[in-house]
Amino acid sequence: MSQTRNTPAKGPSAATSRILGQSAAHLPAMTERNLQSAVIKLAKFHGYEVTYHTHDSRRSQPGFPDLVLASTRRGRLLFRELKTDKGRMTADQRQVLDVLAAVGADAGVWRPADLVSGRIQAELSGDF
Helix, strand or coil: CCCCCCCCCCCCCHHHHHHHCCCHHHHHHCCHHHHHHHHHHHHHHCCCEEEEECCCHHHCCCCCCCEEEEECCCCEEEEEEECCCCCCCCHHHHHHHHHHHHCCCEEEEECHHHHHHCHHHHHHHCCC
C-alpha cells in the first residue's frame, strides 16, 4: 500500500469538527460515502477543488483513486483512495497508488481514523 505521508496523530481540530458538524467520536464508524462527503467539505474549506471523483468505479479505470483534489493556492495535487477503517485495498488500487507515488505524485489512502487523528486536516492544510 502506498502512502506518501506519515503524519503524526494530532487529533481532530475544533475546526474539523465544526466543518463536519459532528464530534470526532462518531467519525470511525463512517461509511466510505460519508467519509467522502467529509473529505470534500474539508478540502473545499482548505481551498481545494475536487477535480475528479469516481462516481461509479464499475465504469472507471480499475484502481483509480476515489478523489483528485487540486489547490492552486497551495500548488498541490492530491490523489486519495478512501476506505472504511476495515476496508481492503484491491491489487489494482495498490498498483495505481504505487505508480502515482513512483512518479512523485502525492497519492495515498484516507480512512475515518485519519479524520480522528487529524491526519487529513494536516495534509490538506500543509501542516505535516
